[in-house]
Amino acid sequence: MPYRAPLSDYRFLFDHVVDLKKVAATEKFAEATPDMVEAILTEAGRMCEDVLAPLQRRGDLHPAKLENGVVRTSPGFADGYRAIAEGGWVSIAADPDHGGMGLPMAVTTAVNEMMSAACLSLQLNPLMTQGQIEALEHHASDALKSLYLPKLITGAWAGTMNLTEPQAGSDVGALRSKAEPNGDGSYAITGQKIYISWGDNDFTENVCHLVLARLPDAVEGTKGISLFLVPKYLPDDTGAPGQANELRVVSLEHKMGLHGSPTAVMEYSGAKGWLVGPEHGGMKCMFTMMNNARLGVGGQGIGVAEGAYQHALAYASDRKQGRTPVEGGTGAIVDHADVRRMLATMKAEIFAARAIALSCGVAIDMARATGEADWSARAALLTPITKAFGTDTGISVADMGVQVHGGMGFIEETGAAQFSRDVRVTAIYEGTNGIQSMDLVARKMMDGGEAAFGLLDEIEAMAESAKATLPDLAMPVWNAAETLREAVEWLVGQSDMNTRFAGAVPFLRAFARVLGGYYHLRAAVADPEGARARLARFYILRLLPEHVGLLAHARVGAEDLYALSLEDLAA
Structure with a gap:
């Protein structure tokens, strides 16, 4: 069935449950009036329904491929990304000083969730860029900000995060990638990174990698890690993409799901990069991006749950099977008690997870607007809950969606299984x-x-x-x-x-x-x-x-x- 953006849920939650009006009452977010938020949600919802949702199956059936060193993305993804970038959906919360909308993170969370429901494989691309934008806003030099942020905010350039190595997964402190000073303020980055979501694409002018590596005098463990911005193409004197940097995509992973999202093994062979934040302070800088991504990934789980729920409800409302106990009912399986139980569980869980995520967004916004420690503590507390419960909800709801479909849920053509395959990794990545x-x-x-x-x-x-x-x-x-x-x-x-x-x-x-x-x-x-x-x-x-x-x-x-x-x- 076609995806429909749950706009009424967002309106209700913002008005009656998470209290977005207190965010709009602050000076920082005064432009987030009810009319503005309504316009943002409506337009984003339309884009998700009309442009992104049709790409969901295409990405699954026609995965991204690596051909002669070039990543070829799924059919239609370039047009879908263009709609995201031109609509400004990459930069809803970004600083207006560099071209962003400067709107609340709570609103960004709702838009990201809709994009995840429509096409998770493609949504993962702007989510990575959003996290990089926030990391650069907080930790980069003014020179890096002025060069990179406008390009990332418009979506002309895309961003990634490079943490994991073959021997260093959750134990990030075990990474071995090296950074050697070049003597001109730049560094030569050497090493291999794995599991790099959207490590490359064929629709943005440049791809900017945030890479964790060790300087020559670094101590062992996380205290010896620094963060570097390493572009695919080195900007020339005008800021345009110039000479190719010394990095490449070695291969793309063959995955259980998210086939439309290229997950790359990246190799850096003395690639030129620039320090972000202080020497040996890379983990703190990267945590800015990771915390942004953890809220976003929780929203990914909720978005997939919404898509799976809508899919299951449509099937259950149409499928006739056996006598149902509801007098005057539809005669479809939605009238069976156990199917009704599953659908009610799906809807109730989505509402709970969505409310937690939006409350986390509101807490982040209030912390930024007021500087009050209590709001920062609330945001920090809710972030891991949002990520874990949001993604667990995505997995359980998608699994229930397969069950509602019965035998047809196990048949790929119905599309029910894709939700389950795509969302499974959300409980694994970003911590x-x-x-x-x-x-x-x-x-x-x-x-x-x-x-x-x-x-x-x-x-x-x-x-x-x-x-x-x-x-x-x-x-x-x-x-x-x-x-x-x-x-x-x-x-x-x-x-x-x-x-x-x-x-x-x-x-x-x-x-x-x-x-x-x-x-x-x-x-x-x-x-x-x-x-x-x-x-x-x-x-x-x-x-x-x-x-x-x-x-x-x-x-x-x-x-x-x-x-x-x-x-x-x-x-």
């Missing part, structure tokens, strides 16, 4: 979901749980106020927040990090479950007699209770894991 969970229980709890407790205070206050009108929904949310509070108190009392790590994944999921209940309750309060309240009731009564078992799991510790020897696991 696996296990690493996101470890980040949540470790780094994000270094404040003694203060940011978490502040959010729980907000949830309990809201649930308290809703008890008078929706007691059957408000009480479970209040109780869940209190149970989570006890788990956070236990967690911050554990000095052994491995005890925290052993239960990190269920802890993050439980936190997301409670947040989902909170946002569904806010929706029900705003629409007490409507569909929002009915969906909230489904989530709060059926899905929210999972937090109890998840938190029990989170608090067991690590001892039983290591009591299982390797021999036990192999037996």
Whole structure:
């Protein structure tokens, strides 16, 4: 079925759940009026429906290829990218000083999600560029900013991030790529990088790589890593792409999904690059791009979930199979209780994940607009939850979409399987979901749980106020927040990090479950007699209770894991 942008959901969430109006009330984002946001969402939604969605299957069936050292992209992708670039969708949140729109990250998150739903393989390209733009805005020299940012912001040039090496995956500190000073302010970069999303293309004038490498005097580990901007073509005196740099695409990976997105093995052979940020400060600079990408990747999962849900709902509404128990129903499988359960679960999970992502965007915007530490802490807390829960939701909803299709879901021609194949990697790249969970229980709890407790205070206050009108929904949310509070108190009392790590994944999921209940309750309060309240009731009564078992799991510790020897696991 054709994709339809869920504009009504974004409007409702911005108006009634995540409170975008407080962002627009700041001086920095005063231009993000309701009319402006409506126009942005409407136009972006139209582009996603009419231009990007038709490319979804083409990218899957006709993957990007490497021919004689040149990456040939999927049919129609060049036109699709042109629509993204000309529409300004690469640079919604970029600094207006260099040509960006300067709009809130929350709005960017919604647009990116729509593009992900329409064609994830292509959307990954501008997402990488957006992250590079933010990294350069924060850490590059004025000379690099003035040369590169206008080109990246218009979409004339594209950006990538180069972290991973064959021996250095999640352990970035093990990388071996080298950077030697050239004596003229530039550096010679040598090494090989793998898993480079959109490492090259045939529709932008230049491709700009942010590459992590070690200077000659670098210490071991992450403290010895520096960041370099390495273009495919060296800009000439006018800033136009000139001589080819000493880098190449060695090969493209053959992947489970995302066939339209070329994932490259990159080789740098003394390629010329320029330092971004201080020497040996590369990880801090790259984390700016990675945090941007983690919010974006969470949105990718949510976008794919939306696409898979729409696909499954259309099929279930049309497919006739067996007698249905609903008097006066459609006679289609949507009337069977279990199919209805799956569809309701899909829709409720998407709403919860989308609300978490947009709330993270709002927190980022408020931190930028006000400089207040509480907003920065809220954004930091929500980022790993957004990434992990958003992508887990994409995977589970896409999998459920296959199940709704039954046998036809296993047949490639229906397109149901592609959602599942494409979204699977989102739980792996930009930091696996296990690493996101470890980040949540470790780094994000270094404040003694203060940011978490502040959010729980907000949830309990809201649930308290809703008890008078929706007691059957408000009480479970209040109780869940209190149970989570006890788990956070236990967690911050554990000095052994491995005890925290052993239960990190269920802890993050439980936190997301409670947040989902909170946002569904806010929706029900705003629409007490409507569909929002009915969906909230489904989530709060059926899905929210999972937090109890998840938190029990989170608090067991690590001892039983290591009591299982390797021999036990192999037996």
